[in-house]
Amino acid sequence: MEQNHSTTHEHRDDTGSKLGMWIFIFTELLLFGGLFLVYAVFRAKYFEDFHIAAHQLNVFIGAVNTLLLLISSMTIAMSITAIQKNHKKFALLLLSITFFLAFIFLVNKYFEWGLKIHHHLYPGSDLVLTLTHGEIMFFGLYFFMTGLHAIHIIVGMTLIGYVMVQVKNDRINSGNFQHLENAGLYWHLVDLIWIFLFPLLYLIT
Amino acid sequence: MTSKTTALPPGSFFDQQGKYKGILGWLTSTDHKRIGIMYLMCILVFFLVGVTLGGIMKLELLRPGAQYMDAQTYNGMFTVHGIIMIFMVVIPGLSAVFGNFFLPIMIGAKDVAFPRLNLFSWYLFLLGSTIAVLSQFGGNGPDTGWTFYAPYAINSKTNVSTAVLAAFVLGFSSILTGLNFIVTVHRMRAKGMTWFKMPLFPWSLYATAWIQVLATPIVGITLLMVIAERTLRIGFFDPSLGGDPILYQHLFWIYSHPAVYIMILPAMGAVTEIIPTFCQRKVFGYQAIVLSSLAIAGVGYLVWGHHMFTSGMSDFSRMAFSFLTFIVAIPSAIKVFNWIATMYKGSILIKTPFLYTISFIFQFMIGGLTGLTLGALATDIHVHDTYYVVAHFHYIVFGGMGFAFFAAIHYWFPKMFGRMYDEKLGTVAWAIVFSGFTLLYFPMFILGLRGMPRRYFDYLPEYSSGHFISSIGAFVLIIGIILMVYNLVKAARTGELAPANPWNGRTLEWKVASPPPLENFDHDVEVTEHPYDYE
Ligand code: HEM
Ligand SMILES: [Cu+2]
Numbered sequence A: 001m002e003q004n005h006s007t008t009h010e011h012r013d014d015t016g017s018k019l020g021m022w023i024f025i026f027t028e029l030l031l032f033g034g035l036f037l038v039y040a041v042f043r044a045k046y047f048e049d050f051h052i053a054a055h056q057l058n059v060f061i062g063a064v065n066t067l068l069l070l071i072s073s074m075t076i077a078m079s080i081t082a083i084q085k086n087h088k089k090f091a092l093l094l095l096s097i098t099f100f101l102a103f104i105f106l107v108n109k110y111f112e113w114g115l116k117i118h119h120h121l122y123p124g125s126d127l128v129l130t131l132t133h134g135e136i137m138f139f140g141l142y143f144f145m146t147g148l149h150a151i152h153i154i155v156g157m158t159l160i161g162y163v164m165v166q167v168k169n170d171r172i173n174s175g176n177f178q179h180l181e182n183a184g185l186y187w188h189l190v191d192l193i194w195i196f197l198f199p200l201l202y203l204i205t
Numbered sequence B: 001m002t003s004k005t006t007a008l009p010p011g012s013f014f015d016q017q018g019k020y021k022g023i024l025g026w027l028t029s030t031d032h033k034r035i036g037i038m039y040l041m042c043i044l045v046f047f048l049v050g051v052t053l054g055g056i057m058k059l060e061l062l063r064p065g066a067q068y069m070d071a072q073t074y075n076g077m078f079t080v081h082g083i084i085m086i087f088m089v090v091i092p093g094l095s096a097v098f099g100n101f102f103l104p105i106m107i108g109a110k111d112v113a114f115p116r117l118n119l120f121s122w123y124l125f126l127l128g129s130t131i132a133v134l135s136q137f138g139g140n141g142p143d144t145g146w147t148f149y150a151p152y153a154i155n156s157k158t159n160v161s162t163a164v165l166a167a168f169v170l171g172f173s174s175i176l177t178g179l180n181f182i183v184t185v186h187r188m189r190a191k192g193m194t195w196f197k198m199p200l201f202p203w204s205l206y207a208t209a210w211i212q213v214l215a216t217p218i219v220g221i222t223l224l225m226v227i228a229e230r231t232l233r234i235g236f237f238d239p240s241l242g243g244d245p246i247l248y249q250h251l252f253w254i255y256s257h258p259a260v261y262i263m264i265l266p267a268m269g270a271v272t273e274i275i276p277t278f279c280q281r282k283v284f285g286y287q288a289i290v291l292s293s294l295a296i297a298g299v300g301y302l303v304w305g306h307h308m309f310t311s312g313m314s315d316f317s318r319m320a321f322s323f324l325t326f327i328v329a330i331p332s333a334i335k336v337f338n339w340i341a342t343m344y345k346g347s348i349l350i351k352t353p354f355l356y357t358i359s360f361i362f363q364f365m366i367g368g369l370t371g372l373t374l375g376a377l378a379t380d381i382h383v384h385d386t387y388y389v390v391a392h393f394h395y396i397v398f399g400g401m402g403f404a405f406f407a408a409i410h411y412w413f414p415k416m417f418g419r420m421y422d423e424k425l426g427t428v429a430w431a432i433v434f435s436g437f438t439l440l441y442f443p444m445f446i447l448g449l450r451g452m453p454r455r456y457f458d459y460l461p462e463y464s465s466g467h468f469i470s471s472i473g474a475f476v477l478i479i480g481i482i483l484m485v486y487n488l489v490k491a492a493r494t495g496e497l498a499p500a501n502p503w504n505g506r507t508l509e510w511k512v513a514s515p516p517p518l519e520n521f522d523h524d525v526e527v528t529e530h531p532y533d534y535e
Helices: A014-045 A047-056 A059-084 A088-118 A133-168 A178-202 B022-027 B032-060 B071-090 B093-106 B115-134 B160-187 B200-232 B245-279 B286-302 B315-343 B352-375 B377-383 B387-417 B423-449 B461-494
Strands: none
Touching (some): A014 A133, A014 A178, A014 B200, B022 B032, B032 B093, B032 B115, B071 B115, B093 B160, B093 B245, B093 B387, B160 B200, B200 B245, B200 B286, B245 B315, B245 B352, B245 B387, B286 B315, B352 B387, B352 B423
């Protein structure tokens, strides 16, 4: 694809690139918006079951993960400032921290899910099918929402990895950092969605 | 090829561009014009497949009783027919083909804002379409209808998940195209092209792009939930698992009604280009047309409930949705009014594109007015899920969007391929297509009013004359379509060379060579005049 010079002119438009990212973020918000709507409908319908089922979630791990994401949002924002000030090494360090925090988030998630699955609390398991409709729904939503969110974490990590390479190669520098900013925007979105997921799933006991 | 065929002049985008020759050169090209033509090729093939399936169904319905297939085969057939026609033909339709090819040219740009993303969207489109085709093999093809209603879609033993996944991927492709077009319109307009100097086809693409971006994610997540429910038994929509089937319908139509406008708005936009050119008149009410596009995009978002009048909603919601449905008819009617007013006192050139255009208006009005029967609460109870609905949406999607597509392909053909088609053959094909269409679908209104339900492979004897006429119409229509496609394919290979501006159009695409050069314009464009300054 790269070699093709059908569009030979060097076209760089940072505002356009940012606008594109924002629109993409809208679509992501709407994607999760659909899920939040479904959550709202069933929470209203199965109020008590949700309440009971939520006791099974580990608030501590959830809170740690929230904290991790908040810090990572800060570090990626700081990396943009660092690049603007031409502190390449520091920016790379901050991006590595962001990446690392995202990774820890996934590790925590892995243990959280693993424990649930160990206790046979996953959609379709024999145990879950004996629960009430509302409890099944809660666990279904829990796995579906956090699963979809985890996929977004992985996409975000890919983006962060990509901008790290670009920073390293000086393709991203103080004069050209829109890709980094877009990755940052995306990462804030991933963070933001979690900020909603955490109370809706963990804190409704 | 005949010996008379002259080669296209050098320097057009058909010349080799990248390092690859031939088909690879196309598959790796980020040139918006090549991508538009690649969409055209795919969509043409899918359309012909869909038409064939429709023809086979009409063959089955020619006479009462089972002729060639059993009920299950018929169910599978209208499902694929619907999936292909909706997700693979009319939703990408005009915006992917003509939008890609002409949006940058008409706003004086060299390409879309994100050319590589554009090519990626095409590959996603191809991937989604391939998955849809695969859903037909290995086990049974899906039999739920293109709407995938719960709880049946949850419990059907056919390959529903594969088809749903296909729709999801196609939706993603559509989102990315929309995103690309929005940024293109915002950022790439030529110097001097203010918002209100932008031609009306780009305007309609812009309104459409917003719907694509804002509505598609909802159906995306809904389709993922269907897959999750089928594989993990999560029970979002199946009442036996504690879910809510009405919720599914809401989520589905929140997207799928606006999707109707994704189809029809670019069609209206194309027609709005053709009419001023063929009447050599300034378009009447430019601003009203722009605003009505935006109004359709906005209000169209809020009328989805009219698909659910009979499935259980409070009286108040039903009245609200009915009211809004009537409201959304107003901007559509404004457009019709503007088109007619543009023609008034024009020196009209009646050629193939114009013939398709006026039959578009005619059929769109029938489709729109019968839509009001369906949007009114009392009458909808009687005609819901009957052939009246089948007739109504074919009049809108096929008679409207389909015919506008035919108009547009004839209108822009000389520009896209640099050759002229045979006008006489084009007119004959139009006459056959138009009569076949009317014969095929008009009787369906009457069948529906008399109670013939949709989605059945058999019927009572009292409906046989209606179905018989309708089936004859289908065969006439198919002959017409074959003739039209033959004419265009022949012209693309051996037609006479086209001048840069065969119809004396005013918008920017007519100011560049046919076919356009690699980067559309040799120099930077500056726009001073209005796009439709004929007088
Ligand atoms: C020669 C052309 C066509 C013929 C003969 C044809 C015929 C039919 C028939 C017989 C049905 C099934 C009706 C029923 O049993 O309920 C049907 C359904 C349908 N058609 Fe077509 N059609 C044609 C073109 C189109 C086009 C161009 C579109 C869209 C742009 C389209 C969209 C649909 C849809 C969405 C359905 C509903 C499928 C469902 O119930 O799930 N058709 N068509
Ligand atoms: Cu609708």
